[in-house]
Amino acid sequence: MTGLGYTLPAVLSVIVVCVLELKVLRTGLFRKPAYWISMLIVLGFQVPVDGWLTKLSAPIVLYNERHNSGLRFPWDIPVEDFLFGWSLVTAVLLLWVKQGQSQESGSQR
Secondary structure (H helix, E strand, C coil), X not given: CCCCCCHHHHHHHHHXXXXXXXHHHCCCHXXXXXXXXXXXXXXXXXXXXXXXXXXXXXXXXXXXXXXCCCCECCCCCEHHHHHHHHHHHXXXXXXXXXXXXXXXXXXXX
8 A cells, every 4th residue: 555646646635725725815714614614514425425435345436455545434435535525625615715805805996
């Protein structure tokens, strides 16, 4: 298990999204309770769906175990799936908030 094929990009995606928010976009999204509540909602749907898709007893989605960390929790979900999921949802929300902020500042002129 090297983790280079799936784990490394998953971790890098989290770092890129955090840097994007903290150094470029600066939306303040991470400080908003609504963001964290939305992440709990996403997690609430991700766990049963991803668990069903990746369960080792009858997987629908197969992973090459040489390319991930081998850590699975809960219901055999590769932890990398949570990292990618967080990055994708957070990136979309950051861009959405930034666009809304840009439109608000443009309409105040």
